Amino acid sequence: MSTSGESGRVSTGAGTNTNTNTNTDAARAAESTLDRPLGQKNQPRGGKTRRVKQSLTSPWATFAAILIATVWTIPTFGLLVSSIRTPTEIRSNGWWNIFVSPSFTLQNYADVLTVQGASSANLGSYFVNSLVIAVPAALFPIILATMAAYAFAWIKFRGSGALFVLIFALQIVPLQMALIPLLQIFSQVLGISGTFPAVWIAHTIFGLPLCIFLLHNFISQIPGEVIEAARVDGANHTQIFFRIIIPLSLPALASIGIFQFLWVWNDLLVALVFSGGTADVAPLTQRLAELVGNFGRNTERLPAAAFISLIIPLVVFFSLQRYFVRGLLAGSTKG
Amino acid sequence: MSEFLSDFIAKFGIMVTGLATFAAVIGLVLFLADRAPKRGRDFLQLAIFVGPSFFLLAVGLVYPAIRTTTLAFFSRQTATGADFVGIDNFVWMFTRPEIVITLVNTLIWVALVPTLSTAFGLAYAVFIDKAKGEKILKSLVFMPMAISFVGAGIIWRFMYEYREVGFSEQIGLLNQILVWLGQEPQQFLVNSPWNTLFLIVVMVWIQTGFAMVLLSAAIKGVPVEIIEASRLDGANAWQQFWNVTVPGIRGTLVVVVTTISIATLKVFDIVRAMTGGNFETSVIANEMYTQAFNRGETGYGSALAVVLFLMVMPIVIYNVRVLQQQKEIR
Numbered sequence: 001m002s003t004s005g006e007s008g009r010v011s012t013g014a015g016t017n018t019n020t021n022t023n024t025d026a027a028r029a030a031e032s033t034l035d036r037p038l039g040q041k042n043q044p045r046g047g048k049t050r051r052v053k054q055s056l057t058s059p060w061a062t063f064a065a066i067l068i069a070t071v072w073t074i075p076t077f078g079l080l081v082s083s084i085r086t087p088t089e090i091r092s093n094g095w096w097n098i099f100v101s102p103s104f105t106l107q108n109y110a111d112v113l114t115v116q117g118a119s120s121a122n123l124g125s126y127f128v129n130s131l132v133i134a135v136p137a138a139l140f141p142i143i144l145a146t147m148a149a150y151a152f153a154w155i156k157f158r159g160s161g162a163l164f165v166l167i168f169a170l171q172i173v174p175l176q177m178a179l180i181p182l183l184q185i186f187s188q189v190l191g192i193s194g195t196f197p198a199v200w201i202a203h204t205i206f207g208l209p210l211c212i213f214l215l216h217n218f219i220s221q222i223p224g225e226v227i228e229a230a231r232v233d234g235a236n237h238t239q240i241f242f243r244i245i246i247p248l249s250l251p252a253l254a255s256i257g258i259f260q261f262l263w264v265w266n267d268l269l270v271a272l273v274f275s276g277g278t279a280d281v282a283p284l285t286q287r288l289a290e291l292v293g294n295f296g297r298n299t300e301r302l303p304a305a306a307f308i309s310l311i312i313p314l315v316v317f318f319s320l321q322r323y324f325v326r327g328l329l330a331g332s333t334k335g
Numbered sequence: 336m337s338e339f340l341s342d343f344i345a346k347f348g349i350m351v352t353g354l355a356t357f358a359a360v361i362g363l364v365l366f367l368a369d370r371a372p373k374r375g376r377d378f379l380q381l382a383i384f385v386g387p388s389f390f391l392l393a394v395g396l397v398y399p400a401i402r403t404t405t406l407a408f409f410s411r412q413t414a415t416g417a418d419f420v421g422i423d424n425f426v427w428m429f430t431r432p433e434i435v436i437t438l439v440n441t442l443i444w445v446a447l448v449p450t451l452s453t454a455f456g457l458a459y460a461v462f463i464d465k466a467k468g469e470k471i472l473k474s475l476v477f478m479p480m481a482i483s484f485v486g487a488g489i490i491w492r493f494m495y496e497y498r499e500v501g502f503s504e505q506i507g508l509l510n511q512i513l514v515w516l517g518q519e520p521q522q523f524l525v526n527s528p529w530n531t532l533f534l535i536v537v538m539v540w541i542q543t544g545f546a547m548v549l550l551s552a553a554i555k556g557v558p559v560e561i562i563e564a565s566r567l568d569g570a571n572a573w574q575q576f577w578n579v580t581v582p583g584i585r586g587t588l589v590v591v592v593t594t595i596s597i598a599t600l601k602v603f604d605i606v607r608a609m610t611g612g613n614f615e616t617s618v619i620a621n622e623m624y625t626q627a628f629n630r631g632e633t634g635y636g637s638a639l640a641v642v643l644f645l646m647v648m649p650i651v652i653y654n655v656r657v658l659q660q661q662k663e664i665r
Contacts, residue, residue, distance in 0.1 A: 058572070065462035068455065069475045072540065075490045076478065078508060082493065093504040094511050095493075116338060124339050132350040140357060144388045147361075151384035155377075163385070170392060172651045173400045174601055176623050176640040180406065180633055181399035196349050205395030208388055237380045238369040266483030268604040269620075273628060285485045289608050292489050295496075299506075306489040310482050317481035321474070324481065325548060 083108055083307050087300035108304035121291060121301050122279055123308055130265060130283040130309075132196060133275075137203035138261035142253055144204065145211035146219070150245050152212070153220035154227055155237065164216070170209040178206070179273050186274065194276025202274045203264050211256055218252040219245060255326040262313055262324070284309040361387075400644075406637035417634065424638035437617045440531050441646075444538070444602060444618060449595040451539045453588065456546025461576065464554055473551065477544035484541070488608030491537045495523040527615040534616055537605050542598065546591045550584060557583035586657060593654035600647050619643050 081095040084104050089097070112121040151157075152164045182202060187193035192201075222245070230240050246253075264270075268285040275282040288309055291298045298305075317324055368380045407424055409417035428434050463472045479487060496507030497520055505511040510520035523533045557580055565579045581588070603620040610616045612625060619639055627636025 061462040062466060065459060065466060065472060068459050068462075069472050072476045072479070072543070074508070075494050075540070076482075079490045079493055090506070091503075092506075094506045094508060096508070096511070114339065125342055128343050128346050132346045136350060136353050136357070139354065143357075143361065144391070147384045148388040151381060155381050155384065157381050163389075167388070167392060168655075170396055171655075172644075172648050173396055174640070174643050174647050176601070176620060177403045177644055178396050178399035179624075179640075180627055180637060181402040182395055185394070185399075196346075197353065200353060201391075201395070205391050208392055209396070212388060236369060236376075237384065238365045241365070241384075262481065266485075268483070268485050268607065269624070272624070285483050285604070288485045288489060289604075292485075292492060292608050293611060295492060302489055303493070306486050310486050313481040313483070313486075314478070317478060318474070 079303050079306060083303035090300040090303065108301065109308070112301050112305045112308065121287065121298070121305055123284065123287060123305055125279045126282060126284045126287040127308060129275075129279075129281055130285075130312075133199050133203070133271070133281075133283050134261050134264045136196075136200045137207070137264040138257050140200060140204040141207035141211045141260060142215075142257050145208055145215050146245065146249065146253065147241070148208075148212045149215035149219045150237075150241055152216050153222075154240075167209055168213050171213070175206050175270070179269075183273055193274065194278075194281060196281055198274045199271065199281065202270050203267070206270065207260050207263070211260065214256055215249065215252060219249060222248055255323045258316060258320055258323050262316060265312060403637045403640050406633055407641045408634075409637075410634050411631060412633045420634065424634045425642075427635065428638060428642070433615075433617075434622065436615050437612075437619060437622045438642075440616065441600065441618045443531060444535060445596055445599050445646075447532075447535050448538045448542060448599040449592045451535075452542035452595050453546045453550075453592050455539065455543040456591070457550050457588075459543070460547045460551035460554055461580070464551065473548065477548055479541045480544040480548075484602075484604030485608045487537055487541055488605050491533075491540070492524075492609055495533060497522045497525075524610050524616075525614050530610065530614055531616050534605055534609055537609070538599060538602060542595045546595065549587055549591050553584035553587035554580060586660075589657050590654060593650050593657070596650050597647055597654070600643065600650075619646075 078095045081098050082090055084106065085095065085098060086103060086105050087108065089103060090108075112123045113127070114124055116122060148167075152160055182205075183193060186198045186201075190198075192198045226244060226248075227240060230244055235243065265283075266285065267283075268289060271283050271286045272289075275286060277286060279287075288302075288305060291302060291305055295302070364383050368376075368383045371379045406412075406417070408419060408421060410420045410423075411417065428438070459476060463469050466472065493506070494508050495510075496505075497510055498505050498507075500520060505514055505520055507523075509523065513520050524530050561579055561583070562575060565575050570578065601620050602618060603624065606612055606616055606618055606621045607624075612618075612621045617625070619642060623636050623639035623643065626632040626639060
């Protein structure tokens with residue numbers, strides 16, 4: 001590779017990057033800040049070969065990379081293969097034998113999903129529970145947090161700074177600190193322990209501090225002129241909120257919403273404490289933890305059962321990876 | 336099937352009702368704020384925007400945190416209430432061998448997981464930087480981050496599964512590899528103290544992708560000019576890495592290590608799903624749950640939660656300060 005060629009590519013990269021940064025569109029500008037909330041400088045976005053090939057990409061490095069990738073993928077791949085083998089095969093030998101004696105069945109999936117009865121996995125119900133829990137538990141905190149973030153960013157009031165710092169500081173509190181008293185409130189004061197609303201409210205509370213903080217970062221960067229102009233036209237806070245804040249924040253809402261959704265979907269602890277643990281309310285994770293607790297008896301069901309719980313996260317991950325990564329980068333300090 | 340369908344419709348109904356109620360309440364108060372009389376409107380609108388979050392956090396997080404701290408100094412709750420026991424719960428924690436093991440295990444976790452995940456993540460990020468198929472290679476290692484800890488636990492239960500020799504073939508890949516190599520198969524999750532290490536492997540497997548994605552972004556942010564300059568000065572790849580790349584991404588490294596440390600201190604699901612905390616593998620978060628919710632020992636459980644809080648707090652504060660500094664530099 002020649003030096004001139006390298007510098008040519010470098011300048012292209014830099015040019016594109018400047019373009020993104022100087023874009024005046026409020027959403028785009030703020031989006032680009034959210035894209036690297038952890039302070040990477042001049043992180044180029046989206047391009048394929050922005051910079052020069054380095055000497056570090058030696059054959060050995062490539063070999064090591066492929067080795068790591070293989071080792072990291074094999075466990076999940078093995079489970080996927082197991083899930084399409086017959087129950088007898090799962091019990092009698094390892095999944096790699098499928099390459100010797102190929103077989104394929106979806107019976108395991110049908111069994112764990114639809115068979116009813118006390119000893120069956122009954123995952124159909126739990127799957128529905130997971131959905132019924134995760135959708136509101138992702139929407140509620142996002143909406144409440146957007147409102148609070150707007151107030152902190154654009155309504156001037158005394159003590160606003162201190163209050164915001166307080167909410168931010170709440171991220172320090174691990175949710176283990178809240179479990180016992182909150183359960184007492186739910187069961188003794190409200191009488192809703194073991195119902196969907198209890199799980200929704202718990203997730204909403206635990207998600208709020210981070211959602212408020214992240215959305216505040218975003219909403220406070222919406223250009224002041226836009227909001228000023230609306231105010232001059234006589235719009236009040238409610239109107240500004242619906243006509244300006246929500247539409248301009250949609251990309252951020254999507255990222256943080258997806259992340260909160262997956263967080264709730266994958267959660268076990270909150271579910272264990274607040275859902276009551278029955279097929280009426282408890283999510284997939286809870287049922288899976290139960291099934292794996294009796295590994296010997298459920299060996300042939302577990303691969304299919306686990307994959308059913310992984311489907312939604314994997315679909316979200318592979319189809320919305322861009323949003324997912326952004327939400328993850330932003331949400332990495334979730335308590 | 337019809338049973339399932341009616342179940343589905345009933346639950347779906349609850350969800351729609353919940354969403355509709357929420358939307359109606361929020362919509363109504365915002366509408367009222369919109370139509371409020373001029374006098375006091377500012378305050379009313381402010382209260383409506385901040386009030387709900389503030390109320391929920393006060394009742395659901397601040398009050399519980401204070402109450403848990405108080406409960407940590409009381410005995411278990413009975414019908415007649417609880418007795419003040421001073422620091423007995425903490426003394427119990429540090430004198431009962433099985434709880435001391437739990438504390439030690441947590442320290443082992445927090446020493447190993449951030450180090451190993453960051454090391455693997457950094458190495459991988461460097462190896463695949465600008466390699467062919469970088470995106471796919473990234474996805475493969477990053478994927479475990481999207482799935483639940485319980486799901487990961489099941490995946491690895493199958494990796495570690497043990498069958499007695501002569502009873503049946505091995506169905507766990509790792510034991511099969513041992514057999515192929517002519518070794519005795521191992522009960523990976525039963526034999527203490529090594530079983531804790533095998534649980535840690537699962538967490539490292541998950542967190543490496545996280546470290547890799549953040550560090551990869553940071554590596555791409557190191558100015559090309561400096562790398563070029565160092566190469567012109569005759570630095571080899573290894574020297575470039577240690578003297579240019581690592582200093583250039585130090586801030587991100589700190590954030591990655593602290594973030595993974597926080598997640599590791601609070602790890603619960605993996606232990607719960609894989610060993611249930613048996614065979615001397617318990618950690619604080621799991622023990623807290625067991626004491627508080629399985630045994631009804633609210634005092635012990637609260638004390639463990641307080642210890643967890645004290646361990647997490649300094650790391651979170653440090654993490655936040657680093658983030659803040661980075662923001663100022665930017």
